[in-house]
Amino acid sequence: MNIEVRIIGRVESALTELAAAPRQADEGAPGAWLVFDPEIVPGLMNLEPGDEVVLLTWLDRARRDVLRVHPRGDTSRPLEGVFSTRSPHRPNPIGLHRVEITAIDGARFQVRNLEAIDGTPIVDVKPVLNEDVTAR
Amino acid sequence: MNIEVRIIGRVESALTELAAAPRQADEGAPGAWLVFDPEIVPGLMNLEPGDEVVLLTWLDRARRDVLRVHPRGDTSRPLEGVFSTRSPHRPNPIGLHRVEITAIDGARFQVRNLEAIDGTPIVDVKPVLNEDVTAR
Numbered sequence: 001m002n003i004e005v006r007i008i009g010r011v012e013s014a015l016t017e018l019a020a021a022p023r024q025a026d027e028g029a030p031g032a033w034l035v036f037d038p039e040i041v042p043g044l045m046n047l048e049p050g051d052e053v054v055l056l057t058w059l060d061r062a063r064r065d066v067l068r069v070h071p072r073g074d075t076s077r078p079l080e081g082v083f084s085t086r087s088p089h090r091p092n093p094i095g096l097h098r099v100e101i102t103a104i105d106g107a108r109f110q111v112r113n114l115e116a117i118d119g120t121p122i123v124d125v126k127p128v129l130n131e132d133v134t135a136r
Numbered sequence: 137m138n139i140e141v142r143i144i145g146r147v148e149s150a151l152t153e154l155a156a157a158p159r160q161a162d163e164g165a166p167g168a169w170l171v172f173d174p175e176i177v178p179g180l181m182n183l184e185p186g187d188e189v190v191l192l193t194w195l196d197r198a199r200r201d202v203l204r205v206h207p208r209g210d211t212s213r214p215l216e217g218v219f220s221t222r223s224p225h226r227p228n229p230i231g232l233h234r235v236e237i238t239a240i241d242g243a244r245f246q247v248r249n250l251e252a253i254d255g256t257p258i259v260d261v262k263p264v265l266n267e268d269v270t271a272r
Contacts, residue, residue: 001143001196001257002140003140003141003143003194003196003257003259004138004139004140004141005139005140005141005228006200006227006228007137007139008227008228040203040227042203042204042217043203043204043217043218043219043226043227044217044219044220045204045215045216045217045220046216046217046220047217047219047220051220053219054232056228056230056232058139060137060139064142067176067178067179068178068179068181079181080181080182081178081179081180081181081182081183082179083179083180083183083189083260083261083262084180084181084182084183084187084263085263086262086263086265090179090260091142091144091176091179091260092141092142092144092192092259092260094192094230094259094260096190096192096232096262121137121139123139123228123230124219124226124227124228124230125219126219126222126232127220127221127222129222
């Protein structure tokens with residue numbers, strides 16, 4: 001079975017270099033815009049400024065053949081399995097970002113705290129659920 | 137640009153019918169096994185029973201041409217944009233599941249609270265981060 005992902009938009013950000021991107025959003029990510037494909041805009045109905053959403057991206061500069069990494073790229077730390085890390089390098093480099101919508105202008109959504117670089121493909125947006133945010 | 141997703145495993149669950157699957161994990165999902173492709177097992181190093189992880193699946197029975205849905209399939213409720221819901225029907229039907237690992241047997245991981253049906257493809261596993269679970 002082949003599964004092809006559809007790009008539904010792109011990140012527009014002042015971050016243009018991998019090296020400049022903070023490794024996690026709480027490490028100083030700037031504001032950014034999500035620029036959606038006009039065809040999928042009907043699916044964005046009901047989202048409003050102030051909403052927190054889970055943004056899924058495809059980290060297209062990542063390596064897909066990596067199964068073990070040094071945490072945070074620090075070679076003094078022992079290798080770990082990629083699935084126990086948030087490394088972008090992994091078989092399916094899906095980025096998972098919790099962001100707050102701060103403004104909406106048609107197909108353009110401004111968000112706070114996004115660590116993705118300019119041009120990163122967007123693949124999904126979901127509302128935050130209680131089960132995501134509370135320990136069981 | 138074509139993006140092809142690699143299936144890294146499958147869900148093994150007593151849930152075999154869409155109709156029987158709870159809509160959210162806190163609505164009575166049973167235990168299930170994640171059965172990984174032996175090739176990616178090195179990437180699972182460092183995961184242990186007791187860990188909570190974010191499991192990403194590809195909901196392969198979903199419709200990809202849907203942009204508006206009645207919440208929870210209830211036609212008495214007004215249509216909403218799919219990106220403001222957790223409907224499986226969306227351009228990229230990626231399932232996002234927070235689960236706890238309860239046992240590991242080689243390439244088989246038993247998890248608690250997974251609402252996916254038997255055979256659902258697995259596409260990624262990530263550790264839960266503080267930024268996922270705390271409000272900003």
